[in-house]
Amino acid sequence: MWRGGSNTRTCKRRFFSSPTRSRHHRPPYMLHSRGSQHLKAMAEVDHLAAERATARFDVEEMKVAWAGSRHAVHVADRMARLVASDPVFRKDNRTMLSRKELFKDTLRKAAHAWKRIVELRLTEEEADLLRQYVDQPGYVDLHWGMFVPAIKGQGTEEQQHKWLPLAYKFQIIGCYAQTELGHGSNVQGLETTATFDPKTDEFVIHSPTLTSSKWWPGGLGKASTHAVVYARLITEGKDYGIHGFIVQLRSLEDHSPLPGVTLGDIGGKFGSGAYNSMDNGVLRFDHVRIPRDQMLMRLSQVTREGKYVHSNVPKQLLYGTMVYVRQSIVADASKALSRAVCIAVRYSAVRKQFGSQDGGPETQVLNYKTQQSRLFPLLASAYAFRFVGDWLNWLYTDVTQKLEAKDFSTLQEAHACTAGLKAVTTSVTADAIEECRKLCGGHGYLNSSGLPELFAVYVPACTYEGDNVVLLLQLASGKQPVGTMAYMGKVQYLMQCKSAVSSAEDWLNPDAIQEAFEARALRMAVNCAQNISQAASQEEAAGFYERSPDLLEAAVAHIQLIIVTKFIEKVHQEIPGHGVKEQLQALCNVYALYILHKHLGDFLATGCITPRQGALANEQLGKLYAQVRPNAVALVDAFNYTDHYLGSVLGRYDGDVYPALYEEAWKDPLNETVVPEGYHEYLRPLIKQQQLKLSRL
Numbered sequence: 001m002w003r004g005g006s007n008t009r010t011c012k013r014r015f016f017s018s019p020t021r022s023r024h025h026r027p028p029y030m031l032h033s034r035g036s037q038h039l040k041a042m043a044e045v046d047h048l049a050a051e052r053a054t055a056r057f058d059v060e061e062m063k064v065a066w067a068g069s070r071h072a073v074h075v076a077d078r079m080a081r082l083v084a085s086d087p088v089f090r091k092d093n094r095t096m097l098s099r100k101e102l103f104k105d106t107l108r109k110a111a112h113a114w115k116r117i118v119e120l121r122l123t124e125e126e127a128d129l130l131r132q133y134v135d136q137p138g139y140v141d142l143h144w145g146m147f148v149p150a151i152k153g154q155g156t157e158e159q160q161h162k163w164l165p166l167a168y169k170f171q172i173i174g175c176y177a178q179t180e181l182g183h184g185s186n187v188q189g190l191e192t193t194a195t196f197d198p199k200t201d202e203f204v205i206h207s208p209t210l211t212s213s214k215w216w217p218g219g220l221g222k223a224s225t226h227a228v229v230y231a232r233l234i235t236e237g238k239d240y241g242i243h244g245f246i247v248q249l250r251s252l253e254d255h256s257p258l259p260g261v262t263l264g265d266i267g268g269k270f271g272s273g274a275y276n277s278m279d280n281g282v283l284r285f286d287h288v289r290i291p292r293d294q295m296l297m298r299l300s301q302v303t304r305e306g307k308y309v310h311s312n313v314p315k316q317l318l319y320g321t322m323v324y325v326r327q328s329i330v331a332d333a334s335k336a337l338s339r340a341v342c343i344a345v346r347y348s349a350v351r352k353q354f355g356s357q358d359g360g361p362e363t364q365v366l367n368y369k370t371q372q373s374r375l376f377p378l379l380a381s382a383y384a385f386r387f388v389g390d391w392l393n394w395l396y397t398d399v400t401q402k403l404e405a406k407d408f409s410t411l412q413e414a415h416a417c418t419a420g421l422k423a424v425t426t427s428v429t430a431d432a433i434e435e436c437r438k439l440c441g442g443h444g445y446l447n448s449s450g451l452p453e454l455f456a457v458y459v460p461a462c463t464y465e466g467d468n469v470v471l472l473l474q475l476a477s478g479k480q481p482v483g484t485m486a487y488m489g490k491v492q493y494l495m496q497c498k499s500a501v502s503s504a505e506d507w508l509n510p511d512a513i514q515e516a517f518e519a520r521a522l523r524m525a526v527n528c529a530q531n532i533s534q535a536a537s538q539e540e541a542a543g544f545y546e547r548s549p550d551l552l553e554a555a556v557a558h559i560q561l562i563i564v565t566k567f568i569e570k571v572h573q574e575i576p577g578h579g580v581k582e583q584l585q586a587l588c589n590v591y592a593l594y595i596l597h598k599h600l601g602d603f604l605a606t607g608c609i610t611p612r613q614g615a616l617a618n619e620q621l622g623k624l625y626a627q628v629r630p631n632a633v634a635l636v637d638a639f640n641y642t643d644h645y646l647g648s649v650l651g652r653y654d655g656d657v658y659p660a661l662y663e664e665a666w667k668d669p670l671n672e673t674v675v676p677e678g679y680h681e682y683l684r685p686l687i688k689q690q691q692l693k694l695s696r697l
């Protein structure tokens with residue numbers, strides 16, 4: 001008890017009262033030769049070895065299951081180490097940099113990453129991974145993640161031929177300028193105009209109001225030379241709605257804004273370090289002219305005479321770039337969540353509190369059932385999101401191939417799944433990162449734990465690429481029971497079926513889980529439909545508006561069903577490696593039963609299960625946690641993250657947390673001097689004044 005972090009009385013003075021030190025001073029015990037030997041010896045110890053020894057499965061094979069293939073493990077490993085060993089990619093000081101320093105550091109890292117990519121002739125797969133491990137949001141994310149995909153998806157072959165080689169070689173840098181000060185979610189409400197002038201064969205791009213200023217695009221503020229700008233196309237006096245245009249913003253010689261272009265950064269954002277490395281920008285146009293062939297013309301065209309021609313394709317293909325990014329955001333959710341969980345699991349195995357009143361060892365906090373019941377569902381969710389992300393990537397590829405063959409039948413399904421899964425996985429992940437911070441107690445609140453920055457970087461994912469609530473409401477427009485909606489075809493059965501579960505073990509049967517989740521999702525959707533028609537005596541839209549909070553819950557139930565289904569399907573596959581399948585089976589059950597327990601109200605209110613069956617699910621959940629416990633550290637080791645990528649003293653692979661925490665504290669700029677700046681101006685006069693007052697008494 002007295003050795004734990006809650007009891008700092010004994011250590012406080014000793015640790016922080018050393019004499020004046022230079023910027024590079026070391027903590028007291030590190031100056032002492034015996035101290036540094038001690039530290040070295042400790043560094044060679046694996047404090048988590050005992051935890052690793054209790055694992056009942058082959059961790060190397062689990063790495064393969066997580067990464068998707070042996071090749072994927074190998075490439076990821078190589079790229080992670082390449083980044084970790086390069087001093088330019090250092091990030092441990094990131095939260096201490098000013099905004100300007102941080103931005104410059106981002107430019108430096110991006111340039112260095114590009115240099116390494118070219119020097120080492122990395123493949124696209126390797127280059128993507130290298131950028132991921134550099135782990136600092138920046139303009140390159142938008143250049144590769146949105147600018148290039150927008151040109152690929154919406155540009156004609158000729159346009160692709162012209163613009164993509166320039167973008168691939170970084171001869172131009174692009175961003176995605178859609179959102180405006182006054183309109184984000186409502187894309188059809190954007191105000192920027194692109195008016196065709198047949199006299200000069202040009203479009204005139206203009207920002208007619210303050211609210212039409214482009215606002216938020218990443219990379220726009222300071223880095224981009226070009227943007228795909230979304231604007232209302234006006235020709236022959238008619239407004240044809242939103243279309244994309246390639247617009248040059250800055251000189252390729254000196255980076256100054258082109259005539260008629262006003263642009264800059266929109267200002268500091270949530271958290272230290274974090275997303276402040278990104279130059280989210282503001283942009284206004286004052287009648288800026290661009291050639292007609294810079295309208296992205298794959299979906300529709302404007303002829304030399306100014307005639308608007310729409311190809312025979314759904315207009316929603318304009319939103320294709322967003323669908324692409326949303327599916328990649330789902331894969332990213334599992335990365336962010338697994339990082340947070342890895343930190344919290346390892347630290348919970350190291351951290352000890354209570355349990356001994358006689359000087360004996362205290363209890364690892366990971367052994368507390370409350371800690372397990374908060375942490376293991378998050379561990380299971382990380383695996384669940386990973387597998388549903390893989391499936392979504394497959395769906396996206398499949399839909400893209402169909403679209404190329406002019407088959408648009410699965411477009412709506414792709415939109416619904418990407419929108420819904422993006423919304424659910426990002427909301428859960430943001431909350432989970434914060435929960436992991438709390439699971440790490442006080443030390444989780446330190447920047448050096450990595451969790452505050454991870455949260456601050458991650459939380460805007462709930463908003464960008466579509467506000468999560470707005471996206472979930474999109475699911476309600478799904479009409480036909482196809483694809484992931486197919487279960488709705490079993491409406492008669494699912495409306496009246498009763499769960500057969502009669503013991504806790506029965507909940508281990510995937511069919512029992514699947515049926516309960518299908519029945520809950522379907523009944524909630526049917527209830528919504530009935531309530532909407534009752535609420536809307538005249539118009540469906542009015543009922544939709546009235547019952548939208550219920551629709552949100554029904555949408556979440558549908559998405560949770562997809563996640564559970566894809567996890568069950570994954571576990572049904574052949575999975576090599578001793579004990580790997582068993583562990584994944586346990587995690588799948590933890591995920592499903594945790595959701596069932598958390599949303600018990602839904603399951604009971606819709607009559608899918610009885611209160612007794614709900615209690616049995618919770619009983620089984622407790623048994624599953626006990627099964628996960630000895631494997632927990634190995635299950636996070638399977639994510640295969642380097643200490644550099646994890647960026648957390650609490651999540652270190654060797655578990656040697658305390659010396660690392662101690663050393664990290666001394667790196668803070670406040671500790672550059674023992675007597676702080678401001679002492680002579682503010683502290684000393686205050687103290688002296690009080691002393692004077694006292695002496696007069």
Ligand SMILES: CCCCCCCCCC/C=C\CCC/C=C/C(=O)SCCNC(=O)CCNC(=O)[C@H](O)C(C)(C)COP(=O)(O)OP(=O)(O)OC[C@H]1O[C@@H](n2cnc3c(N)ncnc32)[C@H](O)[C@@H]1OP(=O)(O)O
Pocket residue numbers: 135136137138141145176178179184185186187188218316317319320322323411412415453454457463464465466467470474477
């Ligand atoms: C510790 C350090 C870690 C470092 C890690 C590094 C991380 C780096 C991070 C970088 C990653 C990402 C950067 C983020 C970049 C962000 C970019 C953006 O945010 S870009 C802007 C995105 N904007 C949006 O998403 C806007 C949201 N709004 C919409 O999508 C739509 O307008 C929508 C869906 C709300 C529809 O509105 P509305 O009802 O008005 O639609 P329409 O009338 O236009 O259409 C209705 C009709 O179309 C169908 N529909 C809608 N969308 C789609 C679609 N995408 N695909 C197919 N169909 C679609 C809809 O269902 C309707 O169909 P119907 O049959 O008529 O019912």
Ligand SMILES: Cc1cc2nc3c(=O)[nH]c(=O)nc-3n(C[C@H](O)[C@H](O)[C@H](O)COP(=O)(O)OP(=O)(O)OC[C@H]3O[C@@H](n4cnc5c(N)ncnc54)[C@H](O)[C@@H]3O)c2cc1C
Pocket residue numbers: 142176177178179182183184185186215216217218275280460463464465466467468469470473
């Ligand atoms: C970090 C970050 C990076 C970004 N990067 C880019 C970028 O690169 N390019 C780009 O173009 N944009 C970018 N964006 C903008 C982003 O796409 C929008 O902020 C996002 O789409 C949400 O739109 P909004 O800001 O208009 O929110 P709003 O729609 O104004 O949302 C405000 C509130 O209203 C609610 N609401 C809105 N409509 C409805 C409705 N119909 N029913 C019920 N509730 C509703 C929302 O749920 C929310 O609670 C970025 C944003 C962030 C935060």
